[in-house]
Amino acid sequence: MDNGKQQKETRDHWHAQRKKARKTALILGVLALALAAWSVFVVLQKAAG
Amino acid sequence: MGHDSHDHKPKGFVNRWLMTTNHKDIGTLYLVFAFAMFITGGAMAMIIRLELFQPGLQFVEPDFFNQMTTMHALIMVFGAVMPAFVGLANWMIPMMIGAPDMALPRMNNWSFWILPFAFALLGSTLFMDGGAPAGGWTMYPPLVLQGGKNVAYLVFAVHLMGISSIMGAINVIATIMNMRAPNVGYLNMPLFVWTWLITAFLLIAVMPVLAGAVTMLLTDRYFGTSFFNAAGGGDPVLFQHIFWFFGHPEVYIMILPSFGVVSEIIPTFARKPLFGYVSMVYATAGIAFLSFIVWAHHMFSVGMPLGGELYFMYATMMIAVPTGVKIFNWVATMWKGAMTFETPMLFSLAFVVLFTIGGFSGVMMALAPVDLQYHDTYFIVAHFHYVLVPGAIFAIIAAAYYWLPKWSGHMYSERLGKIHFWWSTISVNVLFFPQHFLGLAGMPRRIPDYSTQFAEFNMMSSIGGFAFGLAQVFFIYIVVKTVRGGKKAEANAWGDAKGLEWTVPSPAPHHTFDEFGPVDLKKMAHGEVH
Numbered sequence: 117m118d119n120g121k122q123q124k125e126t127r128d129h130w131h132a133q134r135k136k137a138r139k140t141a142l143i144l145g146v147l148a149l150a151l152a153a154w155s156v157f158v159v160l161q162k163a164a165g
Numbered sequence: 166m167g168h169d170s171h172d173h174k175p176k177g178f179v180n181r182w183l184m185t186t187n188h189k190d191i192g193t194l195y196l197v198f199a200f201a202m203f204i205t206g207g208a209m210a211m212i213i214r215l216e217l218f219q220p221g222l223q224f225v226e227p228d229f230f231n232q233m234t235t236m237h238a239l240i241m242v243f244g245a246v247m248p249a250f251v252g253l254a255n256w257m258i259p260m261m262i263g264a265p266d267m268a269l270p271r272m273n274n275w276s277f278w279i280l281p282f283a284f285a286l287l288g289s290t291l292f293m294d295g296g297a298p299a300g301g302w303t304m305y306p307p308l309v310l311q312g313g314k315n316v317a318y319l320v321f322a323v324h325l326m327g328i329s330s331i332m333g334a335i336n337v338i339a340t341i342m343n344m345r346a347p348n349v350g351y352l353n354m355p356l357f358v359w360t361w362l363i364t365a366f367l368l369i370a371v372m373p374v375l376a377g378a379v380t381m382l383l384t385d386r387y388f389g390t391s392f393f394n395a396a397g398g399g400d401p402v403l404f405q406h407i408f409w410f411f412g413h414p415e416v417y418i419m420i421l422p423s424f425g426v427v428s429e430i431i432p433t434f435a436r437k438p439l440f441g442y443v444s445m446v447y448a449t450a451g452i453a454f455l456s457f458i459v460w461a462h463h464m465f466s467v468g469m470p471l472g473g474e475l476y477f478m479y480a481t482m483m484i485a486v487p488t489g490v491k492i493f494n495w496v497a498t499m500w501k502g503a504m505t506f507e508t509p510m511l512f513s514l515a516f517v518v519l520f521t522i523g524g525f526s527g528v529m530m531a532l533a534p535v536d537l538q539y540h541d542t543y544f545i546v547a548h549f550h551y552v553l554v555p556g557a558i559f560a561i562i563a564a565a566y567y568w569l570p571k572w573s574g575h576m577y578s579e580r581l582g583k584i585h586f587w588w589s590t591i592s593v594n595v596l597f598f599p600q601h602f603l604g605l606a607g608m609p610r611r612i613p614d615y616s617t618q619f620a621e622f623n624m625m626s627s628i629g630g631f632a633f634g635l636a637q638v639f640f641i642y643i644v645v646k647t648v649r650g651g652k653k654a655e656a657n658a659w660g661d662a663k664g665l666e667w668t669v670p671s672p673a674p675h676h677t678f679d680e681f682g683p684v685d686l687k688k689m690a691h692g693e694v695h
């Protein structure tokens with residue numbers, strides 16, 4: 117296989133994987149925020165009840 | 166490869182370090198930062214042991230003493246141990262799974278550069294009116310709110326540390342899930358990668374809870390809320406529940422990557438594959454799961470209902486099962502192996518033995534009725550220092566010796582390494598073993614003065630402390646000497662160590678595994694075993 121084509125394939129591959137990785141990161145980030153909110157919520161509930 | 170693109174390091178300090186997105190350079194930054202914090206926190210420990218050398222008040226004011234215990238713990242936990250493991254993750258995970266870099270390199274830069282600001286914020290409290298936080302690293306209200314003007318600084322510093330570790334953890338997960346070489350499956354991954362993957366999930370689950378808890382401290386202190394204020398209808402014990410829901414997983418955040426390190430090193434120097442690879446993965450996951458449901462073993466004396474005491478007692482004792490699986494697997498790995506005892510192996514062996522001592526005292530404290538006696542005494546100080554110093558810190562030191570040839574391209578001096586090992590191992594036991602006896606005899610933790618019956622063991626402990634501190638200054642010398650020169654390291658510095666990191670040259674070029682394609686599974690520690 118010629119060099120240019122292989123390099124392009126490599127670049128495209130990691131590019132696609134990084135894009136997926138950003139999605140993974142986004143989901144985990146939202147999860148983290150939800151957990152922070154949840155911890156405050158638990159205390160509020162306890163305080164109310 | 167078209168042209169010689171390999172060692173293009175950016176020129177100039179700002180471009181190379183401040184703007185870096187390279188996992189190896191960011192790994193180095195984390196490791197250097199962690200080491201600086203280790204020395205800073207260590208200096209505070211020296212002040213503590215100096216004051217405790219003899220009964221009576223000699224050197225510092227009681228309030229300053231309390232600031233030292235609090236800051237020592239915060240700096241060691243959040244500034245030294247955790248960043249050191251993130252540094253190891255940055256350096257090693259991409260190389261171990263055949264990835265060119267971390268998945269999110271710019272976020273990686275941000276994760277690191279937040280840390281100096283966090284610790285500048287925290288450290289600045291030492292110079293303000295009323296001084297640094299002095300209520301213990303556990304930050305229990307109301308005590309923590311009754312100090313000087315430091316609460317907001319403490320809270321924002323913890324927020325920044327939390328943001329940094331959450332972003333670091335997200336990056337680790339995103340990397341492991343998306344950036345493995347095409348033929349590397351989950352069960353081909355080295356155990357260090359596995360333990361970090363699980364640790365990263367723990368971090369994402371509990372750091373936000375800590376952030377929520379300290380935010381409520383902030384509003385209680387400055388905005389008139391009463392989350393934890395009994396006079397306003399709040400509940401101070403609730404803070405303890407939330408803190409330990411974070412805090413117990415946190416102690417496993419500091420130990421699971423250590424398990425990973427030791428699981429890499431022991432097979433190399435026993436010249437056998439890791440025994441029970443899959444059971445190691447399950448045990449790690451089991452420990453992580455259990456770590457979420459045992460938190461109130463830190464609170465046996467707050468007056469929980471009997472059912473709660475019993476539940477947390479039995480749940481805690483269960484952790485010993487997966488932990489035991491790991492210990493037996495390491496021993497079985499060595500069984501009939503062709504063992505040699507280079508410095509990383511020595512530190513790993515000391516880890517196995519001394520961590521287990523800490524595990525034993527842990528199981529003792531898990532017994533609710535007897536913990537009423539041990540709680541808040543030096544016995545618990547001895548427990549967690551055994552699991553954290555000859556535990557987590559020894560694993561970090563072992564990792565440094567093991568991978569230093571890969572990082573620097575040079576072999577350290579085996580003779581100096583062995584001196585460092587024996588010096589550290591003897592002194593760490595002189596430092597912490599007597600603290601068991603002090604605790605059993607009733608000496609409380611976090612006090613600057615004590616009754617004269619505790620004098621001998623305290624003096625012994627302080628002497629061990631000074632010796633251990635000095636040994637780590639010697640470690641700096643060894644590391645600096647190795648980085649600056651020494652015998653050239655082979656690509657496979659240990660001859661026939663398994664793992665993809667040993668297939669690239671030493672020092673590892675700035676970019677590795679750039680070319681996408683399958684890797685040689687036979688070169689991986691577990692490529693053929695599952």
Ligand code: HEM
Nearest residue numbers: 416420462463485524527528530531539540541545549552
């Ligand atoms: C077999 C495993 C373990 C068991 C059963 C166990 C049990 C316990 C118990 C019951 C306590 C509370 C004692 C008290 O306050 O009266 C405790 C405290 C503590 N443990 Fe462990 N532990 C284990 C392993 C670990 C590990 C692996 C680490 C860290 C790497 C660790 C770090 C700590 C720390 C830091 C504290 C004290 C926290 C504080 O009050 O400041 N433990 N442990």
Ligand SMILES: [Cu+2]
Nearest residue numbers: 413460462463
């Ligand atoms: Cu615990």
